[in-house]
Amino acid sequence: MSAGRTGHAGRAGDAQPVLEVQDLRVELDTPRGTASIVNGLSYSVAPGETVAVVGESGSGKSVSVMALLGLLPAHARVGGRALFRGRDLLAMGEPELRQVRGDGIGMVFQDPMTSLNPVLTVGRQITEGLLAHGRVAGGRQARERAAQLLADVGLPDPRAALGRFPHELSGGMRQRVVIAIALSGDPALLIADEATTALDVTVQAQILELVDGLRAEHGTGVVWITHDLGVVAGTADRVLVLYGGRCVEDGGVDDVFERPAHPYTQGLLGALPQLHDGPGGRRSELVAIAGAPPPPTDLPPGCVFHPRCPVRGDERCALEQPPLVPVALGARPDGTAVPHRAATFHDTAPGTGGAGS
Amino acid sequence: MSDVLVRARGLQVHFPVRARGLRRRRTGEVRAVDGVDLEIRRGETLGLVGESGCGKSTLGNALLRLVEPTGGRVEFDGTDVTALRARELRALRRRAVMVFQDPYASLDPRATVGQTVAEPLRVHGLHPGAAARAARVAELLELVGLDPAAAPRYPHEFSGGQRQRVGIARALAGEPDFVVCDEAVASLDVSVQAQVLNLLRELQQRLGLTYLFVSHDLAAVRHVSDRIAVMYLGRVVEVGDADAVSTRPQHPYAQALLSAVPLPDPAAERRRERIVLRGEVPSATRVPSGCRFRTRCPRAFAPCPDVDPALQEAEPGHRAACHLHGVVGTPVPAEQRGPA
Ligand SMILES: Nc1ncnc2c1ncn2[C@@H]1O[C@H](COP(=O)(O)OP(=O)(O)O)[C@@H](O)[C@H]1O
Ligand SMILES: Nc1ncnc2c1ncn2[C@@H]1O[C@H](COP(=O)(O)OP(=O)(O)O)[C@@H](O)[C@H]1O
Ligand code: SF4
Ligand code: SF4
Ligand SMILES: [Mg+2]
Ligand SMILES: [Mg+2]
Numbered sequence: 001m002s003a004g005r006t007g008h009a010g011r012a013g014d015a016q017p018v019l020e021v022q023d024l025r026v027e028l029d030t031p032r033g034t035a036s037i038v039n040g041l042s043y044s045v046a047p048g049e050t051v052a053v054v055g056e057s058g059s060g061k062s063v064s065v066m067a068l069l070g071l072l073p074a075h076a077r078v079g080g081r082a083l084f085r086g087r088d089l090l091a092m093g094e095p096e097l098r099q100v101r102g103d104g105i106g107m108v109f110q111d112p113m114t115s116l117n118p119v120l121t122v123g124r125q126i127t128e129g130l131l132a133h134g135r136v137a138g139g140r141q142a143r144e145r146a147a148q149l150l151a152d153v154g155l156p157d158p159r160a161a162l163g164r165f166p167h168e169l170s171g172g173m174r175q176r177v178v179i180a181i182a183l184s185g186d187p188a189l190l191i192a193d194e195a196t197t198a199l200d201v202t203v204q205a206q207i208l209e210l211v212d213g214l215r216a217e218h219g220t221g222v223v224w225i226t227h228d229l230g231v232v233a234g235t236a237d238r239v240l241v242l243y244g245g246r247c248v249e250d251g252g253v254d255d256v257f258e259r260p261a262h263p264y265t266q267g268l269l270g271a272l273p274q275l276h277d278g279p280g281g282r283r284s285e286l287v288a289i290a291g292a293p294p295p296p297t298d299l300p301p302g303c304v305f306h307p308r309c310p311v312r313g314d315e316r317c318a319l320e321q322p323p324l325v326p327v328a329l330g331a332r333p334d335g336t337a338v339p340h341r342a343a344t345f346h347d348t349a350p351g352t353g354g355a356g357s
Numbered sequence: 358m359s360d361v362l363v364r365a366r367g368l369q370v371h372f373p374v375r376a377r378g379l380r381r382r383r384t385g386e387v388r389a390v391d392g393v394d395l396e397i398r399r400g401e402t403l404g405l406v407g408e409s410g411c412g413k414s415t416l417g418n419a420l421l422r423l424v425e426p427t428g429g430r431v432e433f434d435g436t437d438v439t440a441l442r443a444r445e446l447r448a449l450r451r452r453a454v455m456v457f458q459d460p461y462a463s464l465d466p467r468a469t470v471g472q473t474v475a476e477p478l479r480v481h482g483l484h485p486g487a488a489a490r491a492a493r494v495a496e497l498l499e500l501v502g503l504d505p506a507a508a509p510r511y512p513h514e515f516s517g518g519q520r521q522r523v524g525i526a527r528a529l530a531g532e533p534d535f536v537v538c539d540e541a542v543a544s545l546d547v548s549v550q551a552q553v554l555n556l557l558r559e560l561q562q563r564l565g566l567t568y569l570f571v572s573h574d575l576a577a578v579r580h581v582s583d584r585i586a587v588m589y590l591g592r593v594v595e596v597g598d599a600d601a602v603s604t605r606p607q608h609p610y611a612q613a614l615l616s617a618v619p620l621p622d623p624a625a626e627r628r629r630e631r632i633v634l635r636g637e638v639p640s641a642t643r644v645p646s647g648c649r650f651r652t653r654c655p656r657a658f659a660p661c662p663d664v665d666p667a668l669q670e671a672e673p674g675h676r677a678a679c680h681l682h683g684v685v686g687t688p689v690p691a692e693q694r695g696p697a
Contacts, residue, residue: 056546156636170637200408200573202634205617209633227546230576230619234626253623271551273580275603275618276625285558286580288551292516333623 017044018085018188018221019068025079026060026067026245035296037063039245039304040080045189045221049332050212052232052253053225055242056268056293061225064242065191069107070097085188103133106182106220110194112174115181116166122150122177123162129184149180153210172203176210183214190215193225208235229272233257237332241265244294244304247324251340255330261342263311264289303344313346320345362434362535362567363397363420363453369428370415374642387641389415391591392429394668397535402561402568404582404599406575406614408638412591413571417537420569421453422446433535451481451531456524458540463524464512470523471508474498477530497526502556518549522556529560539571554581575618579603587611590649591641596668597675607677610650646689648680660684663694 026038038060045051053061066072068082068089082089084100092100101107109115117125126149127142129135136142143162150158153176166174175195182190192211196204212235215222224232232239233253240250241262249262260266270287291308294300300307302318309317322343330340370390375381389412397403405413418424420431422438431438433453441449457463464473474494478484484493495505501522512520521541528536538557542550558581560566572578578585579599586596587608595608606612613632620626634653639645645652651661658680666678666686678686 056548172637201575201617201619202408202613203637204619205631206633208619209631228619229547229621233621233623234619234629257621257623268547269621271548272621273551273554273574273576275576275579275615275620285555286551288555289548290552292518292549293546333627 015046015048016086017046017083019045019223020083021064021068021080022082023080024064024067024082025077026063026072027077028073029075030297032295032297036299037245037296038067039299041240041242041245041247042080043240043247043250045223047188047221048215048219049238050215050222050224050236052236052239053223053242054227054229054232054239056227058293058295059242060245060296061227061242062193064245065193065223065225069101069105069191070094099133102129103135103185104188106179106185106187106190108175108178108182108190108192108195110197112171112178113166115178116174118166120165121162122164122166122169125177126150126162126181126184129181133185135184135186145184146180149184150177152183152214153177153180154206155180172199172206175199175203175207179207179210179214183218186218187220189221189223191223191225194227195224196231197226197228204231211235229257229268237334238338241268244299245296246304246343248305248344249342250324251328251330252332252338254333255328255340259328259340261327261340261347262305262344263309263346264305265342267308267310305344311344311346316345358399359435360398361396362399363395363569364432365393365395365416365420365429366432367429368393368395368416368419368426368431370412370419370424371427385642388591388644389641390419390426391641391644393588393591393593395586395593395596397567397569398584399534399567400561400565401583402570402581404578404585405569405571405588406573406578406585407588408614409573410638410641411588412641413573413588414539416588417455417539417569417571421455421537422449423455447481451477452533453535454528454531454533454537456521456528456536456538456541458543461512461517461520461544464520466512469509469511470498470503470515473512473523474508474526474530477527481531483531493530497530500529500560501526502552516549517545518552521545521553525553525556525560529564532564533566535567535569537569537571540573541570542577543572543574550577557581575603575615587614590638590644592649592678593668594650594679595675595677597672601672601675605672605675607671607675607682608650608679609654609656609681611677613655646694648678656681663689665689 022042024038024041028035041064055061067078123146126146130142136145147158150161155161155176196207236253239253239256240247243264249265267289289308302320303322306317322345324341324343326339327342327347328340330338332338368390372387373383374385376384407413419426426439471494474497475490478490484490494508498505503522542553570581582599585599585602586593589610595611606615613634616632636653647662647664648666651657660680664686666680668676668678669682669685671677671682
């Protein structure tokens with residue numbers, strides 16, 4: 001059993017969640033049949049908490065958040081509930097959702113150009129939102145506030161930047177502008193989907209630091225979506241591991257990285273090349289996971305990971321779907337308790353695939 | 358036989374920048390590769406890292422003469438590649454090959470996997486005759502871990518990892534000595550990436566291949582490389598044993614780059630001190646005078662704008678182009694010393 005750092009109750013554990021996703025399901029009809037893209041996803045995000053959603057491409061990360069924001073194609077069938085400050089996003093109409101997207105939930109996607117208008121200046125794009133949501137009294141105040149926001153996200157010479165067009169900025173600077181826009185509505189929740197994936201590591205480090213600072217300062221809840229496990233180790237409080245549209249493991253970041261309980265999580269961590277391998281570890285064989293993830297139109301019965309699972313204890317794995325159940329008491333980095341859960345019939349020895357120990 | 362298979366000396370690739378309009382006047386140049394000295398030893402993997410736009414792909418292409426160098430030279434197995442004529446160039450194309458990043462874009466969607474892998478055999482006149490060629494294709498597919506029965510199938514029927522295996526089989530068809538892997542695993546998921554990295558390593562051992570492994574992913578580079586070269590703005594600024602470069606980087610840029618790589622280890626991440634760089638990489642059309650890193654270097658000092666640092670030994674077998682290890686290099690003419 002893991003040594004969960006239980007004890008004193010802390011902020012993240014106690015507060016009313018900003019977001020509570022319950023049994024989220026998304027299905028889409030495709031030429032290849034019905035795609036079951038998200039299959040019963042539940043999690044919550046407390047104020048000031050960073051929840052990382054990790055998984056390989058196609059595991060349903062993006063669709064799971066687009067569903068919350070009403071950004072899926074109209075023919076998508078979405079089920080479950082997603083309470084944002086107690087109100088169900090999935091029950092809202094488009095006008096109400098648009099209001100929430102601009103004022104309450106901030107979004108940052110991988111490609112900043114999906115959020116920016118190429119023919120408007122950076123200044124216009126920020127002030128429009130501020131004025132539309134009545135956050136400023138007039139144009140002059142809007143420009144002041146916009147310049148302040150750009151300064152907050154670390155844009156050099158923010159006043160000059162107001163007059164620039166997106167194409168005049170580098171990728172890292174554009175992503176800062178998108179973050180400034182996301183923050184202009186003073187969001188209670190920030191959703192970042194592969195927000196640093198296209199950036200170089202030195203710029204990525206700047207953005208991670210920026211978002212983490214803003215989270216700490218404003219108590220923003222953050223959902224950080226990425227395929228890159230390294231990116232979340234330093235900033236997440238809690239991690240959810242997605243596979244085939246299901247959460248196969250979740251828990252405090254230390255618990256999941258150091259004592260992964262699900263064979264898939266163990267496999268992912270074992271497959272990662274390590275920067276700080278000892279000299280003996282270099283050029284050794286990586287422990288690859290055989291095969292490839294299943295398409296959502298063709299999910300296997302039983303445990304969704306069983307065709308690739310090196311453990312695959314018994315018949316049951318192929319027939320029954322393992323529920324997500326606690327495997328240990330667990331904790332966030334700040335010491336507050338949070339269960340460490342995994343959806344597997346066979347919880348293998350801790351630490352086997354861990355990167356940290 | 359020298360133990361160096363590929364050598365670049367003062368290698369330059371400058372691309373012209375032209376004005377818009379009919380005359381397309383030349384207004385400047387992109388110094389994509391700007392004086393690179395590099396040696397790749399037989400049988401080793403040299404990792405090449407650096408941020409996007411620093412010139413990694415251009416350097417890899419120039420070593421294979423897929424782009425024409427504008428200065429300096431490249432030697433492959435002792436011969437000057439830049440002076441080769443058509444027939445000799447074809448021989449080079451067989452011995453020195455590229456595995457590309459994108460297994461989706463680099464395969465012809467209308468050609469079967471078998472046709473794709475057989476193409477270099479046809480071009481180089483190897484294994485002539487339908488039966489011999491089919492046998493060789495089957496052998497190559499097996500070599501990269503694919504079922505030889507897959508030969509009649511089309512690329513869209515394969516996953517990303519399998520397509521990358523097809524790309525590798527094709528690259529290996531002519532029994533090359535030298536393979537440039539340019540972001541060869543970048544578009545693959547972690548679990549599949551590990552399969553391909555393992556395959557590349559196994560092939561190297563079996564076939565005695567020499568690799569230039571180009572990647573922006575330092576952990577992957579560290580995993581596969583014997584030695585690592587770090588590039589910044591068209592120049593190799595550090596090169597040495599993989600362990601030494603990744604644990605004791607000597608150039609301030611390499612130090613910052615390594616400190617920014619996220620580690621999948623929460624405890625280590627919390628202990629870590631990051632060197633956060635100021636500003637952004639300058640444009641390759643306006644390279645700063647002297648040390649090209651000086652505009653962002655936290656340790657820049659008096660000689661940095663005035664002397665272009667040469668690679669020099671910082672510890673045995675580990676070289677860095679930085680004046681902190683002694684002011685050595687090419688003085689900048691007084692009129693070119695800018696404040697920028
Ligand atoms: N509009 C759509 N129609 C049909 N399938 C889709 C659609 N959007 C996404 N998918 C499929 O859903 C799965 C999950 O996609 P996505 O959420 O984008 O994955 P991730 O973000 O984890 O990489 C993928 O298999 C993808 O092909
Ligand atoms: N054919 C070309 N014409 C003009 N500029 C180019 C060309 N190819 C590359 N460049 C420029 O050369 C520099 C180096 O590019 P590249 O070698 O692709 O870098 P990397 O592979 O490290 O990302 C960049 O500034 C890029 O824009
Ligand atoms: S339930 Fe069975 S198949 Fe699924 S992860 Fe656990 S051991 Fe593997
Ligand atoms: S030569 Fe000067 S500017 Fe360049 S890396 Fe060394 S200390 Fe920094
Ligand atoms: Mg996605
Ligand atoms: Mg490149």
